[in-house]
Amino acid sequence: MSVLQRVAKPKTRRGKRVLLKKEPQVIEGPKRAIFFKGRKSSDKLRSLLKDFYDFKKPDGVNLSRKNDITIFENVKPVEDFCRKHDAALFMMGSHSKKRPDNLVVGRMFNDTLLDMVELYVESYQGLKEFATSKITLGIKPCLLFNGALWEQSPDLQQLKSMFIDFFHREYVENVRLQGIEHTISFNATPDGKILVRSYKVLLKKSGMRTPRVELEEIGPRVDFSLRRTKLADEDLMKEACKKPKELKVTKKKNISTDKLGTTHGRIHLGKQDVMKLQTRKMKGLKKTSAERKAEKTKLKKVFAVNNEINQVVSPF
Amino acid sequence: MDVVNKILENSALEAEKFKSISVEKNLELEYDLGTLLAIDNNDFDLKLLSQRKNDYLLDLARDNTQLLLNQIWELPTERVEEAIVVKLPPQKTVLPRMKPVPRPRPLTKWQQFAKEKGIQKKKKSKLSWDEQLKKWVPLYGFKKAKAEIEKDWVLEVPGNADPMEDQFAKKIQAKSERVSKNELQRLRNIAKAKKVKVPRVGVMNPDVSSAKDLQTAVTVAKASTASLGKFQDKLPKEKEARGVAAITPGASRKRKMPPVSGTQEKSENLAIVESILNKKPKLNIEKAVARHIRSEEQEQSQEKQTSGRKSSNNRGKANAKKPKGGKGQRKGKSGGGRKRR
Structure with a gap:
């Protein structure tokens, strides 16, 4: 009975709503992220976490306390954090003698760890160090991935997917053209570094409809290099990438639209039975009563034979 | 013609004033406009990258952003509240979900039963007229409870009941038992839905x-x-x-899968019938030999008897055997035979 007692029944309407919100949805909103520190952290990491938190802001939670977590040994506490804050992404900064300036980026699926990557922050210049005007809060950035390496190693492929997941916010149908004002570029160089730059987009006149793009660096300017990684379990990843049935577009057969926007339908008819075709009725073509009688008896015979065959075939 | 030339010249001059929006690339970029994402698979210019890293990266990012925005500006636009918005195509990049795809809520045991039987839910009105109280009583809530108390101010003692029993207490007890039973069923449904193994309740009150x-x-x-349980006695007809x-x-479960197809089922059933019809008696050789030897011996002894004393016995051949006590058919006393004492 002790198992059963743990099933909580919401006592209030509000509590019920909260529980319903935590249940799986067909269309999910933006993924929330939590930012927290490990046992010890450096100045560099603290402001780096703050900067990324600013980029993620309405969907981010910055946890200020230190946490005694060694994530590659034990993920449990991080999973608990994510469950508590209903977050699917996390960033953890930690600083130790063995691994100085350590940043762990990871994501969750169904409140369990999906994958994570450990990065070494080699150099860092924060948002504050660039004396420029900043971007609007909660804007959807353009993401650029430069370098052929992104496709080549599985670790980097995963990191790429993770960065997209982290910064793309969510899919929106409509985007205001003047609202595109932020670009984040991720560069994987052949010497094994990952250079992250963030720019403000300035749209200039070009004499044409499409504007000329100018960029202005707003920071942070970070150079990463890879440390440990934990790749996603294949089955788990497959399940996580499943698309709900409701969102799948099924192709409608025999319907097409032409260039003018009119819909055309195609109907398939069976083959026409020419023998039953009604032609002109004439007295001369009518059957005589003798003919009709003969046809009837013939039909009866056929039925009788059929019945017999059926009886023979069925064993019981 | 002069006018045309002039206009062309003017436009050329105007174009020169602005910087170009076209960018040359060896490999074309991959775009995912739904995510505002561009992937540049071109190699870096290593010399520039090492000499003036940040300027080079800025230029690279500018070019790629320009290419991405060129694509976005091509998309169909719309005017929404004095802002020009562009309609983005669906995302190409597959990203993992936060939670698994929602499954349809599993039916409760009652819902399952109702579905099988085609029982449909009837809507009850929230108020009903009470003839006894002469007022409208709600279906549930505190007013219903009050009405119930008002109605049941006296309770009949059933004929076969103990007259000293408190009928009111009994009613309350019955209600609380119904409530707890319902709660148990609710939890059982939840456990079933979550596929949790629940310990059996065991035998409750008989x-x-x-x-x-x-x-x-x-x-x-x-x-x-x-x-x-090998040495446990059995009750008759248990x-x-x-x-x-x-x-x-100690019990093992025997599970047999039902046949997959109709033809297979038929052949299986036919095999059973055939095995019954074609049954041959088992041949126990030892027994058969023993019987054969005995019958031979008997024949021999009979021959000896018939040859020894031919006419002395008036018993029939059928009564040659010595009758055993209590066995065989009794023919009554008229048939004669051995005298019993």
Whole structure:
């Protein structure tokens, strides 16, 4: 009975709503992220976490306390954090003698760890160090991935997917053209570094409809290099990438639209039975009563034979 | 013609004033406009990258952003509240979900039953007219409870009941039992939906549990001895509960899958019939030999007897054997035979 007692029944309407919100949805909103520190952290990491938190802001939670977590040994506490804050992404900064300036980026699926990557922050210049005007809060950035390496190693492929997941916010149908004002570029160089730059987009006149793009660096300017990684379990990843049935577009057969926007339908008819075709009725073509009688008896015979065959075939 | 040339010249001059929006690339970029994403697979210019890293990266990012925005500006636009918005195509990049795809809520046991039987939910009105109280009484809530108290100010004692029994207390008890039963069923439904294994409640009050439950309890209890119930006595006409192999010690479950197709089922059934019809008696050679030898011996002895004293015995051949006590058909005393004392 002790198992059963743990099933909580919401006592209030509000509590019920909260529980319903935590249940799986067909269309999910933006993924929330939590930012927290490990046992010890450096100045560099603290402001780096703050900067990324600013980029993620309405969907981010910055946890200020230190946490005694060694994530590659034990993920449990991080999973608990994510469950508590209903977050699917996390960033953890930690600083130790063995691994100085350590940043762990990871994501969750169904409140369990999906994958994570450990990065070494080699150099860092924060948002504050660039004396420029900043971007609007909660804007959807353009993401650029430069370098052929992104496709080549599985670790980097995963990191790429993770960065997209982290910064793309969510899919929106409509985007205001003047609202595109932020670009984040991720560069994987052949010497094994990952250079992250963030720019403000300035749209200039070009004499044409499409504007000329100018960029202005707003920071942070970070150079990463890879440390440990934990790749996603294949089955788990497959399940996580499943698309709900409701969102799948099924192709409608025999319907097409032409260039003018009119819909055309195609109907398939069976083959026409020419023998039953009604032609002109004439007295001369009518059957005589003798003919009709003969046809009837013939039909009866056929039925009788059929019945017999059926009886023979069925064993019981 | 002069005018045309002039206009062309002017436009060329104007174009020169602005910087170009076209960018040359060796490999074309991959775009995912739904995510505002561009992937540049071109190699870096390593010399520039090492000499003036940040300027080079800025230029690279500018070019790629320009290319991405060129693509976005091509998309169909719309005017929404004095802002020009562009309609983005669906995302190409597949990203993992936060939670698994929602499954349809599993039916409760009652819902399942109702679905099978085609029972449909009837809508009850929230208020109903009470003839006794002469007022509208709600379906549930505190007013309903009050009305109930008002109505049941006196309760009849059933004819066969103990006259000293408190009928009001009994009613309250019955209600609380119904509530707890419902709660148990709710939890059982939740456990079933979450596929949690729930321990069996065991045998409850004999008033509550059914005959089937009791039979199950008896079967399991009998098998729960050190010798797995081998030496337990059986009552006359006692039946064992079925489908309890999982919880009965020492019992093994035999599961046979139903046949897959109609033809297979038919052939299986025919095989059973044939095996019954074609049954041949088992040949026990030892027994058969012994019988044969005995019959031969008998024949020999009979021959000896007939040759020895031919006419002395007036008993028929059928009565040659010595009758055994209590066995065989009795023909009554008129048939003659051995005298009994």
